[in-house]
Amino acid sequence: MNTKDLGFNSKLIHAGDFHDAYGSAVVPIYQTSTFSFRDAQHGADCFAGKDPGYIYTRIGNPTINALEDKLAELENGFRGIALSSGMAAVTTVYSALLEKDSHIVSTDAVYGPSRAVLDSHYKKFGVEASFVDSSDISNVEKAIRPNTKLIYIETPTNPTIKLTDLRAVCQLAHKHNIPVCVDNTFCSPYLQRPLELGADIVVHSLTKFINGHADIVGGAIITRDKDLYATIRKTMTYMGGNMDPHQAYMVIRGVKTLSLRMQRSGESAIKIAEFLENHPKIEWIKFPGLKSHPQHELAKEQMHGFGSMMSFGLKGGYESGVKLMNNVHLATLAVSLGGVESLIQHPASMTHAGVSKEGKIAAGITDDLVRYSVGIEDVEDIIADLEQAFAKI
Ligand SMILES: *Cc1c(COP(=O)(O)O)cnc(C)c1O
Numbered sequence: 001m002n003t004k005d006l007g008f009n010s011k012l013i014h015a016g017d018f019h020d021a022y023g024s025a026v027v028p029i030y031q032t033s034t035f036s037f038r039d040a041q042h043g044a045d046c047f048a049g050k051d052p053g054y055i056y057t058r059i060g061n062p063t064i065n066a067l068e069d070k071l072a073e074l075e076n077g078f079r080g081i082a083l084s085s086g087m088a089a090v091t092t093v094y095s096a097l098l099e100k101d102s103h104i105v106s107t108d109a110v111y112g113p114s115r116a117v118l119d120s121h122y123k124k125f126g127v128e129a130s131f132v133d134s135s136d137i138s139n140v141e142k143a144i145r146p147n148t149k150l151i152y153i154e155t156p157t158n159p160t161i162k163l164t165d166l167r168a169v170c171q172l173a174h175k176h177n178i179p180v181c182v183d184n185t186f187c188s189p190y191l192q193r194p195l196e197l198g199a200d201i202v203v204h205s206l207t208k209f210i211n212g213h214a215d216i217v218g219g220a221i222i223t224r225d226k227d228l229y230a231t232i233r234k235t236m237t238y239m240g241g242n243m244d245p246h247q248a249y250m251v252i253r254g255v256k257t258l259s260l261r262m263q264r265s266g267e268s269a270i271k272i273a274e275f276l277e278n279h280p281k282i283e284w285i286k287f288p289g290l291k292s293h294p295q296h297e298l299a300k301e302q303m304h305g306f307g308s309m310m311s312f313g314l315k316g317g318y319e320s321g322v323k324l325m326n327n328v329h330l331a332t333l334a335v336s337l338g339g340v341e342s343l344i345q346h347p348a349s350m351t352h353a354g355v356s357k358e359g360k361i362a363a364g365i366t367d368d369l370v371r372y373s374v375g376i377e378d379v380e381d382i383i384a385d386l387e388q389a390f391a392k393i
Contacts, residue, residue, distance in 0.1 A: 003073060008190070009259050016069030017252070018062075027066040029249045033057050059237055063245040067252050068220070071210075074189040074255075075202050077222035079229045081236050082248055086185060086205025088241030089219030090114045093181050093203055094150075096235035100126040102149040107134040107164060109157035109364050111183060111205075134164040135295065137172060144176055153199075154183040155192075156299075158337075159311040159347065159371040160364035161286035163295040166302055170198030179228065185209070188338070190262040192303045195224045201232070208338030211254035212261050218247050261340060261376055265308035268379035272372070275383050276312050281320070281390045283313040283368060308374035309337060318367040320393045321346035327392045330377060330385035342375035342382055 037043035045051035068080035132139040181201040182194035188209040206218035273287040288299035289306030314320040331344040
């Protein structure tokens with residue numbers, strides 16, 4: 001079926017899907033490492049690209065390809081590449097586009113490991129990185145050098161919930177002939193489609209909203225054009241960050257309900273944000289759906305909704321954060337985000353407990369900051385859970 005002209009929700013269900021020779025209703029798991037050739041000529045044709053036949057699962061596999069095609073259509077891109085994790089996707093893009101003595105400009109509050117790997121491993125190979133607050137485009141402009149090979153953006157950032165104007169940053173980058181890669185994990189294509197705003201590459205941790213059920217780790221890269229696709233596909237095949245067929249099957253199953261999950265958690269998030277904004281124990285809240293968010297207008301313009309991720313500050317700082325963590329019952333205390341279950345995190349006492357003061361400031365983490373990933377439970381229960389925990393602070 002040609003699904004290109006279907007709406008987003010229909011694409012979630014049908015894009016990339018195929019029925020096998022037995023008429024399977026869903027894409028089966030082709031749990032095989034290798035594929036047999038009909039004869040010697042067939043093998044030669046597959047290797048020469050004259051026959052689209054499968055060769056070896058690191059290079060391609062029907063279950064994995066079905067997911068890749070679905071994700072490419074959802075992001076409105078040329079083609080997709082599925083990988084073993086979000087970090088495999090990020091580092092495959094870095095490895096494909098960065099070279100010795102080259103330079104990358106990145107959002108400062110980018111996902112921690114996406115920054116740390118540049119500061120450690122890529123530095124070893126002579127790659128220089130500038131981390132800037134890309135919510136102000138002039139910071140990106142000032143950081144561009146003659147050897148800049150990639151501009152890497154995350155919007156909104158985690159947990160600072162700052163947005164970058166994607167149209168503006170892509171225009172700037174293209175004036176300098178530099179490709180733009182956007183980590184779209186926080187939004188998923190339901191909320192934001194960077195390729196439509198001018199970006200060249202999108203990366204995802206499928207672990208979060210796209211799979212949505214907190215039961216696998218996975219990643220993806222989607223490109224806008226054929227040449228970038230070929231370069232990055234080759235890098236993935238050489239470096240071996242491919243996805244496994246069973247993982248692909250799980251994501252195909254999970255992503256089908258993306259819109260339903262995002263709608264429900266997004267509607268709840270607005271109610272929860274309003275509840276928090278008016279709560280006497282809350283000092284501040286950052287959620288792009290609130291009029292008080294400094295970039296609310298930009299969010300309305302470049303996102304199709306406001307998502308379900310928010311950060312808030314508790315009066316009483318660190319101590320209050322610990323008390324809240326120890327008294328919530330419905331929300332799960334965990335890292336990660338974008339699952340059907342609500343997740344809560346107090347970085348200062350949990351993930352960033354061992355990080356220096358400077359490190360925490362660089363990551364935008366204050367002692368009072370709590371991050372909430374709204375799930376699809378009844379919103380009344382989520383609010384009641386927070387209310388009873390606040391009462392103990
Ligand atoms: C989780 C995450 C990643 C890394 O993905 P993994 O699947 O954990 O490897 C990258 N970027 C963002 C924004 C993330 O939230």
